Amino acid sequence: MLLAELAEVSARVAATSARSRKTALLAGLFRDAAPEDAPVVIPYLAGRLPQGRIGVGWSVLREPVPPARDPTLTVRDVDAALTGLARVSGAGAQGERRRLVRALLAAATAEEQRFLIGLLTGEVRQGALDALAVEGLAEATGAPAADVRRAVMLAGALQDVARALLAEGPAALAAFRLTVGRPVGPMLAHSAASVAEAVDKLGACAVEEKLDGIRVQVHRDGPEVHIHTRTLEEVTDRLPEVTAAARALPAARFILDGEVIALDAEGRPVPFQRVAGRFGSRVDVAAAQAALPLSPVFFDVLSVDGRDLLELPTAQRHTELARLVPEPQRVRRLVVEDASDAGARAAAEEFWARTLRRGHEGVVVKALDAPYSAGRRGAAWLKVKPVHTLDLVVLAAEWGHGRRTGKLSNLHLGARGPDGGFVMLGKTFKGLTDVTLDWQTERFRQLAVADDDHVVTVRPELVVEIAYDGLQTSSRYPAGVTLRFARVVRYREDKTAAEADTVESVLAAHPGRERTDGG
Numbered sequence: 001m002l003l004a005e006l007a008e009v010s011a012r013v014a015a016t017s018a019r020s021r022k023t024a025l026l027a028g029l030f031r032d033a034a035p036e037d038a039p040v041v042i043p044y045l046a047g048r049l050p051q052g053r054i055g056v057g058w059s060v061l062r063e064p065v066p067p068a069r070d071p072t073l074t075v076r077d078v079d080a081a082l083t084g085l086a087r088v089s090g091a092g093a094q095g096e097r098r099r100l101v102r103a104l105l106a107a108a109t110a111e112e113q114r115f116l117i118g119l120l121t122g123e124v125r126q127g128a129l130d131a132l133a134v135e136g137l138a139e140a141t142g143a144p145a146a147d148v149r150r151a152v153m154l155a156g157a158l159q160d161v162a163r164a165l166l167a168e169g170p171a172a173l174a175a176f177r178l179t180v181g182r183p184v185g186p187m188l189a190h191s192a193a194s195v196a197e198a199v200d201k202l203g204a205c206a207v208e209e210k211l212d213g214i215r216v217q218v219h220r221d222g223p224e225v226h227i228h229t230r231t232l233e234e235v236t237d238r239l240p241e242v243t244a245a246a247r248a249l250p251a252a253r254f255i256l257d258g259e260v261i262a263l264d265a266e267g268r269p270v271p272f273q274r275v276a277g278r279f280g281s282r283v284d285v286a287a288a289q290a291a292l293p294l295s296p297v298f299f300d301v302l303s304v305d306g307r308d309l310l311e312l313p314t315a316q317r318h319t320e321l322a323r324l325v326p327e328p329q330r331v332r333r334l335v336v337e338d339a340s341d342a343g344a345r346a347a348a349e350e351f352w353a354r355t356l357r358r359g360h361e362g363v364v365v366k367a368l369d370a371p372y373s374a375g376r377r378g379a380a381w382l383k384v385k386p387v388h389t390l391d392l393v394v395l396a397a398e399w400g401h402g403r404r405t406g407k408l409s410n411l412h413l414g415a416r417g418p419d420g421g422f423v424m425l426g427k428t429f430k431g432l433t434d435v436t437l438d439w440q441t442e443r444f445r446q447l448a449v450a451d452d453d454h455v456v457t458v459r460p461e462l463v464v465e466i467a468y469d470g471l472q473t474s475s476r477y478p479a480g481v482t483l484r485f486a487r488v489v490r491y492r493e494d495k496t497a498a499e500a501d502t503v504e505s506v507l508a509a510h511p512g513r514e515r516t517d518g519g
């Protein structure tokens with residue numbers, strides 16, 4: 001398939017808001033695609049690169065390249081070129097990446113260049129999400145959409161299903177079954193503002209601790225154990241303690257869903273960043289394990305002794321889980337049988353409060369009658385986390401690129417320090433609407449004291465309300481911590497910089513977070 005065809009469909013999908021029209025456009029694209037094109041076409045439609053990050057920034061793309069007159073590039077040509085780019089490393093890597101990128105752009109027409117640059121900078125925003133691609137694929141091949149969705153759920157990747165469907169037709173879907181040893185996408189949760197809201201929406205439900213760890217899916221087939229992350233990466237060799245725990249369970253074949261966490265001497269959870277650091281250790285796993293042992297905590301079971309449990313309701317799956325996994329290795333939970341019972345609702349609120357006091361990040365409320373929707377963010381699971389907000393001062397902003405070229409975007413955020421100055425706690429570009437981007441760009445220009453073409457330093461006068469999920473340790477910042485998942489709520493023009501939060505108050509609000517050498 002020519003890249004030009006993909007770029008054209010991408011633009012046409014972006015130009016329409018009608019879901020039916022988007023689906024029809026994607027169906028037409030899939031009819032023209034070869035089975036081997038699917039692993040490239042699908043991630044490109046969603047704005048993803050199969051290679052992940054390839055080390056190409058806006059500085060490499062800034063200088064224009066004369067476009068080709070006629071389209072000749074295929075999607076597989078582009079994929080091969082980007083695979084080559086991803087492998088570039090060592091001395092002279094930046095220059096070699098620049099040469100390869102310019103060669104690729106020189107082979108592309110003007111429209112193809114626009115698509116490629118958007119893809120490389122993460123600015124492809126045509127709305128062709130995987131759900132739409134599933135519907136388009138079903139329409140193109142004559143397969144029932146529900147069957148395609150289930151196959152994708154069990155395969156863990158839309159690309160694999162698309163390749164099989166385009167090659168063999170609807171009959172290919174029968175090959176996609178829940179299989180011990182082959183990971184499936186985990187069920188995910190939507191958010192609710194409070195426990196009361198979640199219970200109101202779901203009715204009879206279980207309220208479970210939400211652990212701030214690493215999501216894992218554990219497969220056992222006899223002596224063989226395989227452990228996969230949320231993204232389906234296999235990490236068995238990094239988690240010997242989880243392998244041992246799986247082998248100690250009474251069933252010989254199963255698939256479990258859970259989290260890996262670490263606890264301190266008082267039984268409180270260790271900060272996520274330390275868990276992630278231990279989890280990422282690949283060199284001396286034994287030494288890492290001795291320094292910080294990890295523990296699996298399971299909350300669901302997908303299969304046991306050859307039985308597929310995905311369609312069973314939550315309550316029945318938990319019964320199976322309790323038969324298989326001892327209580328210390330199961331997540332704490334509270335069952336609310338009657339959502340209208342004031343006492344049960346009060347108990348759910350108290351469970352939430354106790355969970356936070358134990359140091360966990362919140363709860364997940366799960367409908368008791370819901371099946372396990374692998375790979376989907378189902379409405380039957382609702383996560384509730386406390387919303388932390390801070391009033392911080394903007395210290396600087398970075399010039400944007402791609403869709404935000406010419407706008408000041410990424411904010412440098414500071415809290416008041418003990419010496420009267422400001423201490424940087426992190427950056428964010430999230431939560432900014434187009435209107436806010438325009439406003440802050442003009443305002444920062446008025447407050448600018450320096451501009452190096454990348455960062456504009458401003459007088460510390462503007463206060464912005466920031467929502468965030470917590471703190472993590474970081475030696476990059478002077479207080480030794482940085483904000484996790486920070487996003488802009490609103491600018492507080494009613495406040496002066498002298499009324500912003502202090503570093504001391506920020507640290508005091510998170511006493512369980514450890515600090516590094518910076519503070």
